[in-house]
Amino acid sequence: xxxxxxxxxxxxxxxxxxxxxxxxxxxxxxxxxxxxxxxxxxxxxxxxxxxxxxxxxxxxxxxxxxxxxxxxxxxxxxxxxxxxxxxxxxxxxxxxxxxxxxxxxxxxxxxxxxxxxxxxxxxxxxxxxxxxxxxxxxxxxxxxxxxxxxxxxxxxxxxxxxxxxxxxxxxxxxxxxxxxxxxxxxxxxxxxxxxxxxxxxxxxxxxxxxxxxxxxxxxxxxxxxxxxxxxxxxxxxxxxxxxxxxxxxxxxxxxxxxxxxxxxxxxxxxxxxxxxxxxxxxxxxxxxxxxxxxxxxxxxxxxxxxxxxxxxxxxxxxxxxxxxxxxxxxxxxxxxxxxxxxxxxxxxxxxxxxxxxxxxxxxxxxxxxxxxxxxxxxxxxxxxxxxxxxxxxxxxxxxxxxxxxxxxxxxxxxxxxxxxxxxxxxxxxxxxxxxxxxxxxxxxxxxxxxxxxxxxxxxxxxxxxxxxxxxxxxxxxxxxxxxxxxxxxxxxxxxxxxxxxxxxxxxxxxx
Amino acid sequence: xxxxxxxxxxxxxxxxxxxxxxxxxxxxxxxxxxxxxxxxxxxxxxxxxxxxxxxxxxxxxxxxxxxxxxxxxxxxxxxxxxxxxxxxxxxxxxxxxxxxxxxxxxxxxxxxxxxxxxxxxxxxxxxxxxxxxxxxxxxxxxxxxxxxxxxxxxxxxxxxxxxxxxxxxxxxxxxxxxxxxxxxxxxxxxxxxxxxxxxxxxxxxxxxxxxxxxxxxxxxxxxxxxxxxxxxxxxxxxxxxxxxxxxxxxxxxxxxxxxxxxxxxxxxxxxxxxxxxxxxxxxxxxxxxxxxxxxxxxxxxxxxxxxxxxxxxxxxxxxxxxxxxxxxxxxxxxxxxxxxxxxxxxxxxxxxxxxxxx
Numbered sequence: 001x002x003x004x005x006x007x008x009x010x011x012x013x014x015x016x017x018x019x020x021x022x023x024x025x026x027x028x029x030x031x032x033x034x035x036x037x038x039x040x041x042x043x044x045x046x047x048x049x050x051x052x053x054x055x056x057x058x059x060x061x062x063x064x065x066x067x068x069x070x071x072x073x074x075x076x077x078x079x080x081x082x083x084x085x086x087x088x089x090x091x092x093x094x095x096x097x098x099x100x101x102x103x104x105x106x107x108x109x110x111x112x113x114x115x116x117x118x119x120x121x122x123x124x125x126x127x128x129x130x131x132x133x134x135x136x137x138x139x140x141x142x143x144x145x146x147x148x149x150x151x152x153x154x155x156x157x158x159x160x161x162x163x164x165x166x167x168x169x170x171x172x173x174x175x176x177x178x179x180x181x182x183x184x185x186x187x188x189x190x191x192x193x194x195x196x197x198x199x200x201x202x203x204x205x206x207x208x209x210x211x212x213x214x215x216x217x218x219x220x221x222x223x224x225x226x227x228x229x230x231x232x233x234x235x236x237x238x239x240x241x242x243x244x245x246x247x248x249x250x251x252x253x254x255x256x257x258x259x260x261x262x263x264x265x266x267x268x269x270x271x272x273x274x275x276x277x278x279x280x281x282x283x284x285x286x287x288x289x290x291x292x293x294x295x296x297x298x299x300x301x302x303x304x305x306x307x308x309x310x311x312x313x314x315x316x317x318x319x320x321x322x323x324x325x326x327x328x329x330x331x332x333x334x335x336x337x338x339x340x341x342x343x344x345x346x347x348x349x350x351x352x353x354x355x356x357x358x359x360x361x362x363x364x365x366x367x368x369x370x371x372x373x374x375x376x377x378x379x380x381x382x383x384x385x386x387x388x389x390x391x392x393x394x395x396x397x398x399x400x401x402x403x404x405x406x407x408x409x410x411x412x413x414x415x416x417x418x419x420x421x422x423x424x425x426x427x428x429x430x431x432x433x434x435x436x437x438x439x440x441x442x443x444x445x446x447x448x449x450x451x452x453x454x455x456x457x458x459x460x461x462x463x464x465x466x467x468x469x470x471x472x473x474x475x476x477x478x479x480x481x482x483x484x485x486x487x488x489x490x491x492x493x494x495x496x497x498x499x500x501x502x503x504x505x506x507x508x509x510x511x
Numbered sequence: 512x513x514x515x516x517x518x519x520x521x522x523x524x525x526x527x528x529x530x531x532x533x534x535x536x537x538x539x540x541x542x543x544x545x546x547x548x549x550x551x552x553x554x555x556x557x558x559x560x561x562x563x564x565x566x567x568x569x570x571x572x573x574x575x576x577x578x579x580x581x582x583x584x585x586x587x588x589x590x591x592x593x594x595x596x597x598x599x600x601x602x603x604x605x606x607x608x609x610x611x612x613x614x615x616x617x618x619x620x621x622x623x624x625x626x627x628x629x630x631x632x633x634x635x636x637x638x639x640x641x642x643x644x645x646x647x648x649x650x651x652x653x654x655x656x657x658x659x660x661x662x663x664x665x666x667x668x669x670x671x672x673x674x675x676x677x678x679x680x681x682x683x684x685x686x687x688x689x690x691x692x693x694x695x696x697x698x699x700x701x702x703x704x705x706x707x708x709x710x711x712x713x714x715x716x717x718x719x720x721x722x723x724x725x726x727x728x729x730x731x732x733x734x735x736x737x738x739x740x741x742x743x744x745x746x747x748x749x750x751x752x753x754x755x756x757x758x759x760x761x762x763x764x765x766x767x768x769x770x771x772x773x774x775x776x777x778x779x780x781x782x783x784x785x786x787x788x789x790x791x792x793x794x795x796x797x798x799x800x801x802x803x804x805x806x807x808x809x810x811x812x813x814x815x816x817x818x819x820x821x822x823x824x825x826x827x828x829x830x831x832x833x834x835x836x837x838x839x840x841x842x843x844x845x846x847x848x849x850x851x852x853x854x855x856x857x858x859x860x861x862x863x864x865x866x867x868x869x
Contacts, residue, residue, distance in 0.1 A: 468575050471575055471578060471579065472575075472578065475572070475578045475579060475581075475582040476572065476578070478582050478585075478586065478613075478614075478615070479530060479534065479540060479572060479578075479581070479582050479585055480534055482527070482530075482582070482585045482586050482588075482589040483526075483527045483528075483530035483531040483534065483540070483585055483589075484527075484531060485527070485589055486523060486524060486526065486527025486528075486530075486531075486585065486588055486589045486592060487524060487527035487528040487530075487531040488524065488527075489531055493531060493534035493535040494535075495534060497537045498534070498537065498539060498572075501539075
C-alpha cells in the first residue's frame with residue numbers, strides 16, 4: 001500500500017485547476033469568456049436598480065508583440081449601482097463571494113465568472129487588477145489595486161485610493177491584463193454583443209477592439225423590464241442541503257411555522273395537509289428534527305403534488321414589447337412576431353418562455369436552415385446549438401405547414417427565464433430538454449409561426465395579384481397592336497376599359 | 512397555288528379582325544380552335560385520314576393562363592402574314608428566334624412550335640401554306656416542268672430532270688406551279704440509294720415516272736407535293752419502302768396522314784398504293800433477310816390495331832411478317848444483281864398496280 005497525499009484546496013485553487021469547465025479552455029475561448037462575464041456583471045449591476053445600462057468595453061494590445069498568445073488590456077466600465085467600498089476586495093478577489101446566491105433570476109448564478117476572468121488574467125500575465133467604483137449618491141470614488149491569493153482564496157490589496165466624486169458618478173470600472181487570441185475570438189465576441197443588444201435593447205453598448213474599430217449598439221428604448229423580486233424557495237425545488245440551511249436560518253419554533261415562513265405559497269392549511277401526508281407532526285420543534293426526518297420531508301415535497309405552482313414574480317422576462325424592439329433593432333426584419341408564454345414550472349423552479357420570429361429584411365439566410373438565437377436569463381447562448389432544446393423544437397416543427405421553406409430568411413429567437421436554467425453542462429451553453437420547457441417553447445413557437453404564416457400568405461396573395469396585373473399589362477397592348485396590323489386597321493383599340501376591369505377584379509380577389 | 516395563298520391570307524386577316532373587333536367593343540378577346548387532345552382525334556373513313564372531332568377549346572384573354580398563348584397565337588398570325596406578304600420563308604427555329612424581336616419571348620422552341628401548330632388548327636392550313644418549312648429535305652426527279660413563284664424567280668421554269676441528283680423539295684419548289692408533265696405516274700421510294708439507282712437506270716424514262724425520295728418518314732412538304740401530283744396532275748402514286756413495319760408505316764403516312772397532323776388536311780394521298788417490299792415478296796423472291804427484333808414485333812401488333820391498317824392487303828402483310836418473323840431491306844434485291852430491282856421487280860409491281868387500279 002502506498003501513501004496517498006491528502007491536501008485541502010481552496011475554491012480559488014479548485015477553479016484554477018478546473019478552469020476548462022468555466023469556459024477558459026484556450027486563449028480564444030478565454031478572451032470571449034472574459035468579455036462575456038464582465039459585460040453580464042455590468043448589465044446585472046444596472047438592471048437590478050432599473051438604470052438604463054451604458055457599457056463600455058475596450059481591448060487594447062499594449063505592445064506589438066509577436067508572441068502567442070498575446071497580452072491584452074481589458075477595461076470594462078458601467079453605470080450600475082456600484083460596489084460598496086468595503087466589499088470591493090472580496091467581490092473581486094474571493095471566489096464564491098457575491099450577491100447572487102439568492103433565489104431570483106440573474107445572469108450569473110455562481111458569482112464565479114468575473115473572478116474566473118480575473119484569476120485567469122492574473123495567472124497568465126502576473127499583473128494586478130484595478131477596480132474603481134462609486135455607489136449611487138456616494139461622494140467618494142474608491143480605487144483598489146489588488147491580486148488574488150489563490151491558495152488562500154483571499155484578496156491581497158496592493159493599493160487603495162479615495163477620490164472625491166463631484167459629478168456624482170456611479171458605476172464600476174474594472175481594468176486588468178489577460179492573455180488571449182483576439183483574431184480568433186473576434187467573431188464570437190461581436191456576435192455575443194450583437195445578440196446581447198437584442199435581449200437588452202435598453203442598453204447602450206460600445207466595444208473598441210484592439211485594432212481600434214468601434215462596435216456600437218445603441219439604445220433602442222428606455223423601457224426596462226421589471227426587476228425580479230427575491231423569492232423564497234418552492235418546496236418541490238429543495239434538496240436536503242438547502243433544507244438544512246433553511247432550517248438553520250429559520251427562527252420558527254415548530255415545523256408548521258417553518259413550512260409557512262421559509263417556503264413560498266404555503267399557508268397553514270397546505271402546511272398541515274403536507275405534514276400529514278409526510279407523516280411528521282406539525283408541532284414538532286424545528287430543533288428536534290432528525291436527519292431521517294429531513295430526508296422523508298424532502299422526498300415527500302417532491303411527491304406531494306398539491307403545492308401551488310411556483311411564484312413567477314422572481315422572474316424578469318423581457319416582455320413582448322422589449323423583445324420585439326430588440327429584434328427590430330438588431331435584425332432589422334420585415335416582419336416580427338413575439339409571444340410570451342404564461343409562467344410554468346419544472347421541479348419547483350418557475351420559468352417563463354418568450355419566443356420571437358423574424359422574417360426578411362436583414363435576417364440572415366442560412367444554408368437550408370432557420371437561424372436560431374437562444375437566450376437564457378438574457379444571456380445569448382452561442383455554442384453547442386444542436387444539443388439545445390430549442391434546436392430540437394425548431395427542427396421538429398413542420399415548417400411547410402406555416403408557409404416557411406428553408407430557403408427563406410427566417411430567424412427564431414427563444415428566451416428562457418428561470419431561477420434555475422437547466423444547463424446540461426457547467427459551461428452554460430445549452431439547455432436540457434425538460435419536457436415542461438420543451439412544451440412551452442413549442443407552444444410559443446407555434447403561436448409566432450402561425451402569425452408569420454399569415455403574413456407570408458397575405459404577402460403572397462398580394463404578390464400574385466401584382467403579377468397577374470403585370471401579365472395583363474404586358475399582353476393586352478400587344479394583342480391590340482398585333483390585331484390592328486393583322487386586320488389592316490390604322491387606329492389601335494382602347495384597352496383601358498379592359499385594364500380597369502382587370503384591376504377591379506383584382507380588388508375583389510384581394511378581399 | 513395563288514388561290515391557296517389568298518385563302519390563307521384571308522384566314523389570317525379574319526383572326527386579326529375578330530380580335531380587333533372584340534377589343535374595340537370592350538370585350539376580352541378570345542379565339543376558338545379545334546382541340547388537339549388525343550381524345551378528340553378520330554379516323555375519318557371519307558377522308559381516309561385522322562381528323563379532329565367537334566370539340567373546341569376557347570382561348571380567352573380574360574383567363575390569366577390563356578392570355579400569353581393567345582397573344583403568341585395572334586403574334587404568330589401577324590408574323591406569318593408579314594412573311595407571306597413579303598414572299599419570304601422561314602423555319603420553326605427561325606420563328607422561335609424572330610419572336611424575341613417583338614418581346615414575345617417563348618420559353619423554348621417546343622412552346623413556339625406548339626403555337627404554330629395551334630395556328631394551323633385555327634386557320635385550317637398546314638404551316639407550309641404560310642411559308643414556315645421544315646428543315647429536312649427530300650428530293651424529286653422526273654419529266655415535270657415547274658414555274659417558280661418565289662420573289663426573284665417569278666416566271667422562271669425548270670424541268671425536274673435537269674439535275675441528276677434530283678431537285679430538293681424546299682420552299683421554292685413547294686410554292687411552284689406545275690406547267691407541264693410528261694410522266695404518267697409517281698414512284699416514291701424510302702431511300703436515297705435506291706432513288707439514285709433509279710435515276711441511273713433511267714426509270715423515269717423506261718417507266719415514264721416522276722421519282723420522289725422521301726428520306727425516311729416523308730416531311731410534310733413532300734407529302735403535300737405528292738398529294739398535288741396526284742390531285743392536280745391525276746398521277747397515280749406507287750410507294751416502295753423497306754420490308755418491315757417501319758417501312759409500311761412510311762407508306763401509310765403518305766397515304767393516310769399522321770395523328771400529329773390531324774388538324775390539317777391536304778397532306779395525305781388516299782389513292783397512293785404501297786407496293787413493296789411486302790412480306791409476301793420476301794417469300795416469293797427468296798430475299799436475304801434479318802430476323803424481326805422485339806421492337807419490330809411490338810410495332811406490328813400496334814399496327815394491326817390501327818384503323819388505317821384494316822384493308823385486306825395490310826392485314827395480309829402484317830400477318831405474314833408475324834409468321835415468317837423476318838424482314839428485308841430494298842437493297843436485298845442486289846443479291847440477284849444490281850439492276851434486278853429495276854429490270855424485274857419494278858415492272859412486276861407496276862403491272863400488279865395497274866391490274867388492281869380501277
